Each structure stands twice: as C-alpha cells, then as structure tokens.
Amino acid sequence: MKKINPLGIAGVAGIVALVLPFVGSDYAVSFSIQLLIFLVLAYSWNLIGGYTGYTHFGQVSFFGIGAYVGSLLIFHWDVPWYLAAIVAGFAGAAFAIPLGGAMLRLKGPFFAIGMFGLTRVLEAFALGFDSITHGGTGIYLKPVSDLRPLYCVVAAVAAVMLLLTWKLDNSRLGLKLLAIREDENAAESLGIPTTRLKIGAFVASAIAPAVMGSLYAVYLGFIDPPTAFAPNIELTTIAMVLLGGMGTVLGPLCGAVVLSVVNEVLWANYPQIYLASVGVIILLAVLFMPRGIVSLGMKSGWLATGRPLFRRLAARAGQTS
Amino acid sequence: MSDTILAVENVCKRFAGRIALDQVSIDVARGSITGVIGPNGSGKSTLFNIIAGTLRPDEGSVLVDGRNITSATAAEICGLGVARTFQISRLFAEMTVLENLVAVARGIDDRAVIALALELLDFLEISGIADRWGSELSYGQRKLVEIARALMLQPRIMLLDEPFAGINPRLQNRIVEHLRTLCAKGITVFFIDHEMRIVLKECDLVYVLAEGRLIARGDTQTVRNDAKVLQAYF
Numbered sequence: 001m002k003k004i005n006p007l008g009i010a011g012v013a014g015i016v017a018l019v020l021p022f023v024g025s026d027y028a029v030s031f032s033i034q035l036l037i038f039l040v041l042a043y044s045w046n047l048i049g050g051y052t053g054y055t056h057f058g059q060v061s062f063f064g065i066g067a068y069v070g071s072l073l074i075f076h077w078d079v080p081w082y083l084a085a086i087v088a089g090f091a092g093a094a095f096a097i098p099l100g101g102a103m104l105r106l107k108g109p110f111f112a113i114g115m116f117g118l119t120r121v122l123e124a125f126a127l128g129f130d131s132i133t134h135g136g137t138g139i140y141l142k143p144v145s146d147l148r149p150l151y152c153v154v155a156a157v158a159a160v161m162l163l164l165t166w167k168l169d170n171s172r173l174g175l176k177l178l179a180i181r182e183d184e185n186a187a188e189s190l191g192i193p194t195t196r197l198k199i200g201a202f203v204a205s206a207i208a209p210a211v212m213g214s215l216y217a218v219y220l221g222f223i224d225p226p227t228a229f230a231p232n233i234e235l236t237t238i239a240m241v242l243l244g245g246m247g248t249v250l251g252p253l254c255g256a257v258v259l260s261v262v263n264e265v266l267w268a269n270y271p272q273i274y275l276a277s278v279g280v281i282i283l284l285a286v287l288f289m290p291r292g293i294v295s296l297g298m299k300s301g302w303l304a305t306g307r308p309l310f311r312r313l314a315a316r317a318g319q320t321s
Numbered sequence: 322m323s324d325t326i327l328a329v330e331n332v333c334k335r336f337a338g339r340i341a342l343d344q345v346s347i348d349v350a351r352g353s354i355t356g357v358i359g360p361n362g363s364g365k366s367t368l369f370n371i372i373a374g375t376l377r378p379d380e381g382s383v384l385v386d387g388r389n390i391t392s393a394t395a396a397e398i399c400g401l402g403v404a405r406t407f408q409i410s411r412l413f414a415e416m417t418v419l420e421n422l423v424a425v426a427r428g429i430d431d432r433a434v435i436a437l438a439l440e441l442l443d444f445l446e447i448s449g450i451a452d453r454w455g456s457e458l459s460y461g462q463r464k465l466v467e468i469a470r471a472l473m474l475q476p477r478i479m480l481l482d483e484p485f486a487g488i489n490p491r492l493q494n495r496i497v498e499h500l501r502t503l504c505a506k507g508i509t510v511f512f513i514d515h516e517m518r519i520v521l522k523e524c525d526l527v528y529v530l531a532e533g534r535l536i537a538r539g540d541t542q543t544v545r546n547d548a549k550v551l552q553a554y555f
Contacts, residue, residue: 172424172426172431172434175416175423175424176424178413178415178416178420178424179413179424179425181415182413182415182416183411183413185375185395186407186411187413187424187425188375188394188396189374189375189395189396189399189405189407190399190404190405190470190471191395191399191400191404191425191427191474192424192425193396194396247415307420309431310417310420310423310431310435311419311452313431313435314419314435314438314439314451317432317435317436317439
C-alpha cells in the first residue's frame, strides 16, 4: 500500500491556509485564526509533552506572559503588534530558561501539577499587580480593522512549527528526546545528555505560545488574567495533541483541525450540550484511540511507522554495501 | 598504558542502612572477559550501577583508565567509552530497532551512524528486525539489540548485566561468539550472569560476590574450587 507522506498532508493544509484569506468570509478568517493559534500551541506542547514525555498543565503560563508583554508594549509604547509578538517570544524564552532548570527536576505528576500551580500564581500576580497589568479590569487595545494580516502571521508561525516538528521527527535530536520519554534513566546511561535536552525542549516549547499570547490579545483587542491564563486554553491544547497523536508530526494538525471544527459545529448547533459533547468525544478518543488519530493511519498502513529519513538512509546504505 | 582499564576501589553502598556493597575492590584487565557471579541480592547490579554512574557509592572510588569517575554523570561515563546493557531489557519500545541504535549514537553524521548501525545489526545477525518496534521483539532479540545499542557508542568497556539470562543455549552460544569477537577487537567485556556454564568457561577472571562482599576472585578453576564460593552459590 502506498504510504501517505506527512509533508503531503501538510502541503494540502498549507494550500488551504494560503487560499483562505482571499476567498473566505470574515467569519472563516476569524475561526481560522483561532484554529491556527491552537495548532501552534499544540505543536509547542507536543515538543515537551509529546516528544520528551514531560506532560504538563502550564503552557498557558507562557501564553499569558506573551499576552501581557505584547499588550503592554502596544498599550504604553504603541509598538506595532508584530514586533510586540516577537518581543513576547523572547520574553517567553527568557522566563522558560530559569524555570526549566528548576521545574524539570520534577518528574511525572509532580512536574505536571507544579506547572499548573505556576500558572495560577502568574494569574494571581496579574490580578494583584494592577498598577502594571490593570488587574481585573484588563488592558484594552485598539481593535484591528482587518484580521487578514494577523491571520497570515499566525499561519506562518503554524507552518514553521509544523516544519520544525517534521525536521525534529526526522533527526537524531528527535530520537534522543523520544528516548528521554521512553526511559530517561536508560537514556542517560547510554550517554544522552538528558538535562540539557529537556531544558532545550522546554524553552523551545515556550517561545511560540508566548508569541501566540501576544497575537491573541491583538485578535481579541483585550486581555485580562482569566483570559490570558485560561485553563480551557491549556486543556483544549492537550486534548488536541492527545486526539491527534502525541509525539508525531501530524498528530497536532489532525487534533487541532478535528477538535476545532467539532467544537465550532457543536457550539453553533447545540450550545446547551456543547461542552459535555466535547468532553465525551475526548473521553471516547482516549479510551479507544489512546495513541490518537495518527495511530489509526499507522495501523491501517496509510502512514509509515518509524521516521522516513532513517528508513531512506538505511535503504540507501543497504544498496551501497 | 596500564593493563587495568577499570578499577573499583573499596566501594561501599548502603540502602536505608542495609549494606549492598561492603569494601568491594575489582580490577578489570584491558581486552579481557571478566565475570561477576553471586546469588541474587549479592550486590552485582548495584556494582554495575555504580560503575555506570547511575548510583553514587557512599565510599570508595571508580577509575577508568586511571581517571576517577566516581562523581561523573552516567552520560559523562558513557562518553569515556563505558557502555552498558540492562538486566531487564530497557529498549525504547516506541522506536524501531534501527532507531534504538541511532538514538544513542554521537558525534558523526547521519549516514555514518546508519552505516554503523546496519553493520552492528549484521554482526549480531539481526538485520532482519531493523524495522521492527522495540515492543514487538522477543526476549532474546531484545538482548541482542541491547548489545548492538551499547556497541553504537563504540565503547572500550562493555558492561553486560545478565546477557545470558532467560535465553536458549543456541542463542547463548551465539552471544558468546560475538563477545569473543569483540574481545579480539580490543573491547573489554565485563559481565554479570548466573549462567555458570558460560562464566566458568569463557572468563579470564571471575569475581564472586555474596551479601555485598567480595568472597573470591581468580581464574575459573580457582573459583570453581573455592570453599566459600561452593557454600554461597551451590
């Protein structure tokens, strides 16, 4: 059976994303911005939670930090929104470096809950220090008249994340991260510098969410602590990766598209039972597809198992030897 | 260069007050096959974990080629050419066999890494399972893949934790042949096992542990006839 190339699927998604702002309605563009923001969050979380195996409930911390850094830059200094988003990305990384060094000493549920606690501390900080953050009142930004430029930037970041994940998945670095996920002590015993790699993955997984936080604030034209550090953003992101397939190239893409569309359809048609329905879908997916939609593709033979680069290199080496 | 490639000097290790190793000293000669035997709970795996840097000794030191590695991390020790396998297979289950090997390789480009991995799979006669998932392998295949994975590190010393346990005699003989070949290439083999047929036939030197103490050392003939060994082991 001919296998589907993950980059082929990504290419189709890319073409749809390119065409959409020119042919889609304002609603379609607005919906797609939200989808793409979640896609970026899902790819970022996949780096540390999927590949490295350090699942956690604190990625929205970086999203919130980015949202506030970006909003404050725009609000006080009238910085262009795209520059504010870049600075927010740097802020996310700067915050993640010392945090990773401290938090990644924890493992399993301790790390997961520790990161969740951190988010709540940051939310309390944002509420309490109203001289800087405007507290519960929030920060209001000038509304964006045309969402299309914002859409293009978010789509570009999503494309970069997808390509980086594909590159990682086909690299020895990706295998080393997977080795940490599989058995960290064995990986360390076999010479893999686990601490350095874990912190690197953690920092890398913090940058794009901070950028997205800043862009989300611009998209909404407003940010306050419950919005910036919303547990719902965190849980939806994790659900997308779980649904699609953790530690895979296509998992976050499949999860984000399927869950966003299902969310939107249910919300539009059955608002009373929308949240419960989404919960049931996630529950069923985890019960019957614990390795996600992508694993179905692997089982049915549409998607290749193992990383294609190494298979190609092995095949070539086999031919020449 | 000294003939001793690995030296364990007066190592002690306690777990919650219980003595796991008590003043254990061991020398492993370069290019030799050296074995450690002892009843279950005698401290063999603790000794290996200390040498590999997974555990820190409470007292004593470990030297590789005269360099003190007692406080080095497991990854640093690995970088000095000490590679290991595990008593219970710890293959990366969600990777293929080839990926298991490639994941631990260092310092060379992808093509060279793949070539080395294929060469090792060929050497161990397991080329046919290169694309199989780690979780799909039989017990014996896992043992062989673990050896191949350790060899990916191009080690000077191989620490093998019970490489012959639970596998059939034919596969045991194959592994023995591979170990002899490795030795002939200058790799030092230091292993733990209960398989007396192999230990007493293949080792240049055997150490015997019982209740955390070293009770005998010597060539296979000496160990076979040692009264303390007979009492502790047979």
